[in-house]
Amino acid sequence: xxxxxxxxxxxxxxxxxxxxxxxxxxxxxxxxxxxxxxxxxxxxxxxxxxxxxxxxxxxxxxxxxxxxxxxxxxxxxxxxxxxxxxxxxxxxxxxxxxxxxxxxxxxxxxxxxxxxxxxxxxxxxxxxxxxxxxxxxxxxxxxxxxxxxxxxxxxxxxxxxxxxxxxxxxxxxxxxxxxxxxxxxxxxxxxxxxxxxxxxxxxxxxxxxxxxxxxxxxxxxxxxxxxxxxxxxxxxxxxxxxxxxxxxxxxxxxxxxxxxxxxxxxxxxx
Amino acid sequence: xxxxxxxxxxxxxxxxxxxxxxxxxxxxxxxxxxxxxxxxxxxxxxxxxxxxxxxxxxxxxxxxxxxxxxxxxxxxxxxxxxxxxxxxxxxxxxxxxxxxxxxxxxxxxxxxxxxxxxxxxxxxxxxxxxxxxxxxxxxxxxxxxxxxxxxxxxxxxxxxxxxxxxxxxxxxxxxxxxxxxxxxxxxxxxxxxxxxxxxxxxxxxxxxxxxxxxxxxxxxxxxxxxxxxxxxxxxxxxxxxxxxxxxxxxxxxxxxxxxxxxxxxxxxxxxxxxxxxxxxxxxxxxxxxxxxxxxxxxxxxxxxxxxxxxxxxxxxxxxxxxxxxxxxxxxxxxxxxxxxxxxxxxxxxxxxxxxxxxxxxxxxxxxxxxxxxxxxxxxxxxxxxxxxxxxxxxxxxxxxxxxxxxxxxxxxxxxxxxxxxxxxxxxxxxxxxxxxxxxxxxxxxxxxxxxxxxxxxxxxxxxxxxxxxxxxxxxxxxxxxxxxxxxxxxxxxxxxxxxxxxxxxxxxxxxxxxxxxxxxxxxxxxxxxxxxxxxxxxxxxxxxxxxxxxxxxxxxxxxxxxxxx
Numbered sequence: 001x002x003x004x005x006x007x008x009x010x011x012x013x014x015x016x017x018x019x020x021x022x023x024x025x026x027x028x029x030x031x032x033x034x035x036x037x038x039x040x041x042x043x044x045x046x047x048x049x050x051x052x053x054x055x056x057x058x059x060x061x062x063x064x065x066x067x068x069x070x071x072x073x074x075x076x077x078x079x080x081x082x083x084x085x086x087x088x089x090x091x092x093x094x095x096x097x098x099x100x101x102x103x104x105x106x107x108x109x110x111x112x113x114x115x116x117x118x119x120x121x122x123x124x125x126x127x128x129x130x131x132x133x134x135x136x137x138x139x140x141x142x143x144x145x146x147x148x149x150x151x152x153x154x155x156x157x158x159x160x161x162x163x164x165x166x167x168x169x170x171x172x173x174x175x176x177x178x179x180x181x182x183x184x185x186x187x188x189x190x191x192x193x194x195x196x197x198x199x200x201x202x203x204x205x206x207x208x209x210x211x212x213x214x215x216x217x218x219x220x221x222x223x224x225x226x227x228x229x230x231x232x233x234x235x236x237x238x239x240x241x242x243x244x245x246x247x248x249x250x251x252x253x254x255x256x257x258x259x260x261x262x263x264x265x266x267x268x269x270x
Numbered sequence: 271x272x273x274x275x276x277x278x279x280x281x282x283x284x285x286x287x288x289x290x291x292x293x294x295x296x297x298x299x300x301x302x303x304x305x306x307x308x309x310x311x312x313x314x315x316x317x318x319x320x321x322x323x324x325x326x327x328x329x330x331x332x333x334x335x336x337x338x339x340x341x342x343x344x345x346x347x348x349x350x351x352x353x354x355x356x357x358x359x360x361x362x363x364x365x366x367x368x369x370x371x372x373x374x375x376x377x378x379x380x381x382x383x384x385x386x387x388x389x390x391x392x393x394x395x396x397x398x399x400x401x402x403x404x405x406x407x408x409x410x411x412x413x414x415x416x417x418x419x420x421x422x423x424x425x426x427x428x429x430x431x432x433x434x435x436x437x438x439x440x441x442x443x444x445x446x447x448x449x450x451x452x453x454x455x456x457x458x459x460x461x462x463x464x465x466x467x468x469x470x471x472x473x474x475x476x477x478x479x480x481x482x483x484x485x486x487x488x489x490x491x492x493x494x495x496x497x498x499x500x501x502x503x504x505x506x507x508x509x510x511x512x513x514x515x516x517x518x519x520x521x522x523x524x525x526x527x528x529x530x531x532x533x534x535x536x537x538x539x540x541x542x543x544x545x546x547x548x549x550x551x552x553x554x555x556x557x558x559x560x561x562x563x564x565x566x567x568x569x570x571x572x573x574x575x576x577x578x579x580x581x582x583x584x585x586x587x588x589x590x591x592x593x594x595x596x597x598x599x600x601x602x603x604x605x606x607x608x609x610x611x612x613x614x615x616x617x618x619x620x621x622x623x624x625x626x627x628x629x630x631x632x633x634x635x636x637x638x639x640x641x642x643x644x645x646x647x648x649x650x651x652x653x654x655x656x657x658x659x660x661x662x663x664x665x666x667x668x669x670x671x672x673x674x675x676x677x678x679x680x681x682x683x684x685x686x687x688x689x690x691x692x693x694x695x696x697x698x699x700x701x702x703x704x705x706x707x708x709x710x711x712x713x714x715x716x717x718x719x720x721x722x723x724x725x726x727x728x729x730x731x732x733x734x735x736x737x738x739x740x741x742x743x744x745x746x747x748x749x750x751x752x753x754x755x756x757x758x759x760x761x762x763x764x765x766x767x768x769x770x771x772x773x774x775x776x777x778x779x780x781x782x783x784x785x786x787x788x789x790x791x792x793x794x795x796x797x798x799x800x801x802x803x804x805x806x807x808x809x810x811x812x813x814x815x816x817x818x819x820x821x822x823x824x825x826x827x828x829x830x831x832x833x834x835x
Contacts (some may be wrong), residue, residue, distance in 0.1 A: 013326035021569030059824035067409035203465030210476025230430035
């Protein structure tokens with residue numbers, strides 16, 4: 001089963017790197033093509049690309065509308081309809097494959113107002129969310145926000161939880177929010193969902209989650225200078241006896257159970 | 271399209287998945303024994319020498335100019351360091367100052383935001399700070415980090431042990447004072463985050479749920495599901511907005527401004543939308559421009575965000591700063607190799623930390639899952655390109671399996687949705703259920719291990735080894751913290767620790783010193799003159815600001831009409 005330690009034949013590592021480069025390059029030609037409409041203009045692009053890569057293939061070079069390119073930042077919020085379909089759809093351009101007959105437009109910016117607060121001074125009650133985002137009371141439970149969410153979050157439910165002052169539920173339901181703003185653009189009640197959720201999560205993290213019991217001890221130890229000597233010894237070894245430093249590194253004990261394990265540098269301290 | 275997919279995979283890949291399923295029960299039984307695959311230091315070196323892209327010939331050359339003349343760096347990096355300035359210094363009027371601030375922060379990702387916050391805590395009023403950033407505030411690799419942040423805060427762990435792990439992971443090339451700062455500040459940073467309301471994964475008593483990272487001897491990885499970077503970034507950005515710190519978006523720094531007494535006195539910014547430039551004079555300048563993933567070193571795909579084009583390296587180098595460890599590139603062992611739409615995107619190390627084992631096409635383990643990243647990546651390349659035990663994708667990528675369903679078997683059904691929802695969601699979008707099927711991975715360009723050299727106060731070091739009094743750097747742009755290879759969970763930590771130190775140092779300078787003396791772009795002119803003597807092609811200019819992914823046909827037919835420029 002264990003095949004990790006085995007000897008190898010002649011290796012041309014430069015040739016390997018060239019093969020990797022070739023494998024990772026965009027293909028020169030494609031077998032299957034689709035037609036997409038970028039803000040109304042038709043372009044023929046290879047099938048199987050993401051919307052973002054398809055737009056680039058078509059010749060667009062993004063300034064806005066491209067951020068992390070991996071589904072984490074919300075910069076590439078996209079709205080579209082498919083030919084012959086009444087449905088209004090939303091997507092992240094970097095996480096959605098192009099389909100034939102997509103009519104696409106990207107959202108460069110979402111105007112939305114964030115409440116300003118000092119989390120230290122906030123008086124946290126069941127009304128806090130309503131106080132900072134009173135418009136959540138206008139929710140008509142139409143569920144358009146939920147339908148527009150490219151993360152498939154239960155946006156309307158967290159707005160309702162917010163109305164009830166259930167900060168924990170808002171934090172939990174909104175945790176995966178990438179703040180693209182599509183919910184806010186679609187909302188007929190003009191709610192700014194993602195900003196409210198941000199406040200809820202911070203309230204939860206600060207006032208509801210318990211503080212780590214160990215962290216404060218460690219901070220005191222550091223403040224008392226408990227680790228000074230350890231750093232000092234290792235610094236000296238690094239400069240004067242790198243071989244020994246290396247040995248100490250190699251003989252570290254890997255944590256295997258939930259108890260304190262002595263490590264080689266500690267013996268040096270003692 | 272033409273290929274018929276079965277639950278996201280073509281039929282021929284399904285055959286290999288069956289082999290993976292066959293060996294799974296045995297592998298789960300022997301999970302503890304995987305440690306036997308762990309390599310000794312000598313074995314590591316041998317593997318790296320043969321299979322790590324950094325060690326393979328043909329990818330690097332020596333610099334012909336500047337403080338690091340003679341140093342070996344990747345060709346792609348040499349190309350932007352040995353390049354003509356993007357701006358013509360003679361077209362900039364430095365007499366008219368558009369922003370006159372205490373602190374200019376170039377870069378609106380994690381490090382820049384942390385620096386701004388700590389400058390305010392240190393007594394600088396927000397309107398005297400300016401963050402200039404190329405994309406939107408928070409569009410940065412900081413947003414994308416998934417796995418977590420290291421801090422030695424449990425009784426059986428120690429900051430010194432964290433130090434030792436980081437030094438060994440970095441091949442002992444790290445700068446002592448920086449690793450000490452990194453590891454000693456770490457618990458404090460976590461405490462700060464707790465106070466800001468960052469939602470870390472905790473148990474009901476408030477204990478952090480801490481996990482393994484590669485190359486570490488303790489479980490000390492703090493995470494927020496697999497959205498750790500996003501959770502921290504959106505909280506600190508929210509805080510910066512609460513404090514009213516001004517941010518100029520889509521307006522990158524394009525050159526630093528030097529002064530006649532050899533200091534840094536601000537920068538030239540460029541509004542990418544209106545194309546106008548702005549002159550910023552600052553008592554202190556913080557460089558927080560991030561890394562180089564979008565240079566696609568050696569043609570590798572990357573996990574990095576759209577703007578990771580190493581602009582900061584270029585600006586600082588032209589102004590006379592010293593760089594270090596740029597010969598080492600971090601390839602993350604687990605980038606997505608399939609499907610094509612997400613090739614190169616990050617599969618967090620937490621997937622391995624939680625129990626998934628990399629296996630070859632026959633379902634055999636071939637490497638200890640939690641070696642330091644460079645070693646792990648080299649082992650993947652060996653399996654794919656020397657032993658041929660890989661799976662080939664329809665577009666020609668090769669990869670090995672990361673057996674994600676093991677996580678559910680080891681830790682219970684629902685563990686993936688609860689802890690790795692971003693990963694689950696990404697694969698689900700393309701028809702693959704990673705709770706049921708393994709995922710195909712191959713190394714991807716991930717991190718700039720080195721960068722602009724700093725000291726423990728985050729001051730940038732000049733060519734002569736002395737620090738600039740008014741110039742600081744934090745985050746991926748700086749070097750020395752990680753030596754030749756960064757460990758998982760130390761990058762989020764790095765930008766917090768050194769972003770904070772840069773912000774504090776900058777605030778102290780801004781409070782104690784007056785405005786910088788006469789601003790100048792003389793260093794850029796001097797640099798351009800050397801480009802002339804080196805016969806650098808005229809079209810090679812930097813900073814490049816953004817990569818260019820336009821289709822080849824479009825670029826070939828593209829013409830500029832001199833009417834709407």
